[in-house]
Amino acid sequence: MTEIDLIVNQFILEKGKLYTLPELYHQLEEKILSNTASIDEIGEIISTDATLSAKILRIANSPLYGFRAQVSTLNRALSLVGIKEVKNLILLDALAGNFNDDNQCKAINMEDFWRRSVYLALISKRLSNRLKHPEPDRIFISAIMSRLGQLVCCSTRTDEVTQILSKHLNNSEYIEFDLESDALGFTYNEVSAKILEHWKVPKEIIVSLQYLHSPLEAPEEIKNTCLNDLCILNAATLYSGYLELDEAMNKQVNPSELQQSDEQVIDLEKNYLNRVNPMINELLNIDKKTIEDILFEIETDALQILGIIFPK
Numbered sequence: 001m002t003e004i005d006l007i008v009n010q011f012i013l014e015k016g017k018l019y020t021l022p023e024l025y026h027q028l029e030e031k032i033l034s035n036t037a038s039i040d041e042i043g044e045i046i047s048t049d050a051t052l053s054a055k056i057l058r059i060a061n062s063p064l065y066g067f068r069a070q071v072s073t074l075n076r077a078l079s080l081v082g083i084k085e086v087k088n089l090i091l092l093d094a095l096a097g098n099f100n101d102d103n104q105c106k107a108i109n110m111e112d113f114w115r116r117s118v119y120l121a122l123i124s125k126r127l128s129n130r131l132k133h134p135e136p137d138r139i140f141i142s143a144i145m146s147r148l149g150q151l152v153c154c155s156t157r158t159d160e161v162t163q164i165l166s167k168h169l170n171n172s173e174y175i176e177f178d179l180e181s182d183a184l185g186f187t188y189n190e191v192s193a194k195i196l197e198h199w200k201v202p203k204e205i206i207v208s209l210q211y212l213h214s215p216l217e218a219p220e221e222i223k224n225t226c227l228n229d230l231c232i233l234n235a236a237t238l239y240s241g242y243l244e245l246d247e248a249m250n251k252q253v254n255p256s257e258l259q260q261s262d263e264q265v266i267d268l269e270k271n272y273l274n275r276v277n278p279m280i281n282e283l284l285n286i287d288k289k290t291i292e293d294i295l296f297e298i299e300t301d302a303l304q305i306l307g308i309i310f311p312k
Helices: 003-015 023-034 039-046 050-060 074-081 083-100 110-130 136-145 148-156 158-170 176-184 188-199 203-210 220-251 262-274 278-284 288-309
Strands: none
Touching: 003 148, 003 188, 023 039, 023 083, 039 050, 039 074, 039 083, 050 074, 050 083, 050 288, 074 083, 083 110, 083 136, 083 148, 083 288, 110 136, 110 220, 110 288, 136 188, 136 203, 136 220, 148 158, 148 188, 158 176, 176 220, 188 203, 203 220, 220 278, 220 288
16 A cells, blocks of 8 residues: 555545545536537536536626626526536535535635635646647646645645645745645645546546646556647646745745745746656746746636635
8 A cells, every 4th residue: 555545545544535526527528428418408407506506607797708788597607607617617506515515724725725726726737728639628627626635635734744834835946746746745735646546537637637737657558648638737737836835925825934036036937837747848848938927817817707706
C-alpha cells in the first residue's frame, strides 16, 4: 500500500466516508452519455433541487453570458448556457458543499481555495478551446478536481501542508509541485487521482491528475492518449498560481508574513509565466501575451461564478 493510499484511507476512517458525487450529477451524466435526452428531461432532473435550479437561473442572467432578454425558466437557461456547462456548475456546487461543510484544515482559507480552483478550471478550458481540444468539459472537470487532494492532505498531514502554504506565499522562487514533493513525497494532484478512483470517474481524468505535475515524464502509453490533457493542466496550474500569489500581494493580508519586494514580484512573473517547461509551451503553441490575455479575461468570469455558487 502506498503512502497516498494510507492518506486517503486515513481520511475515510476519520470522516466516516469519502465524500461522493451527488446522485443528481450521476443522473445527468447518464442522460448526457445516452445522447437521447431532451432539454425537458434534463430540466426535470435538475428541477428536483430548487436551490440549484435558482443558481442556474442566476448564472444564465449574469453578465457572464450577457443575454439581452431575461431568462425566466430553467429549460431556457439550459438551452442558452448548455447542458455540459450546467453539469460542470453542478459538480462545482456539489464539491463546494461537501468540503466547505467540513473544513479540513484551518490553514486553508476555503474562499481562496475555491477561487484558485475556479481560476484553474477556467484557464484550462480557455486553453482547451484555443487548442480545439475535442473535450474541453473533461479538462474543466479534471481541473476543478485536481486540488481536492490538498484538503485531504490538510486533514491528515496538517504540519506538512501548513509548511507548504507558508513557503509558497513567502518565496516566489518555489513552485508548488516541488514543495509538495519535498514535504510529502508526492503531489496533491496524485492524491486527487486516488480520490477519483474511489468515485469511479473516467480513467482519462484519473490519469491526467496522476501525471499533471510531470507530463513529459509520463509513460509512453499515457502520453500517446493524454499528453494534451496533461500539458494543459500542468500549464494552467502554474498560471493560476501566479494569479493566486498576485492577488495575495494585492490584498496584503498578514504583511508580516508576506513581504514581497519589487524584485520578487518580477521573479514571481518569471516563475509562473515563464517556468512552464518550454517543450510544453511549444506543444500548446502559447506565448506570454496569450497567457496574460487569458488571465485577464477569466478573472471577471471567476468572480461571477464564485458569487453565485458561494453567495455572501
